[in-house]
Amino acid sequence: MLTAGLNQVYVGVVDDDESLRRALARLLRAAGMQPVAYASAEEFCADMKRPRFACLVVDIQLPGMSGVDLRNQLAADGIATPVFFVTAHDGPRVRAEAMAGPCAGYFHKTDAGSEILAAIRRVLASPAPGQ
Template identity: 45%
Template sequence: MTTGEGVIIVVDDDTSMSQAIERLLAAAGLRSRCFGSAEELLESGASSGAAVLILDIQLPGMSGLDLFRQLSSTGHVLPAIFITGQDRPNIREQAQKSGAVAYFTKPFEGRELIEVIHRHLPAA
């Protein structure tokens, strides 16, 4: 991906996780922008320039699942990768039903995350 093709949006309230993902994406030549909450992303308007979303499920305030549903309800449907530190079958099922392209439990393999992102980036 070149710098003009959109950005990977990361929403995770764990700063160290966000920074690790940001470094991983940069090493893969991908641009990213990190937010600590769903509300912060919504207020920024940055989702309009996004190529892929990486959303933590458990966030303060609005959850990652609720954020994705809200964006989707406005017609802003993007590939979403959900991440969580507390895997539960009902949450996994909700993520899959909402249209997740991937679901990872922390910690996860960076290589797998990059592979999923590349599969879902818009064609150049």
């Protein structure tokens, strides 16, 4: 999947927690990626100028449309962008809901940023489906 330098890799960050959204954006930028942050799934969907994302990091529990609903909507629209979920409310039901569809990774918000970054790099380094 990684055909260009990381500075041309766009990663969408969808989280209503401004401090986490900013921290993830800083982490991704420091790793040479181009983060684009959204405060809600609706904001993400309304962005008609959004780039083609290499992956998304999405909070599961968002106000309005949930992160899982966003992932399901993207899949229904034929968009196969890998989705990493983050949550502050881990539990068997939440995890099962996230894993019920395409899920590139699942993290608790207290997990180290290096773990999330390593998972993103693994997905970016793997061949895209059908290649």
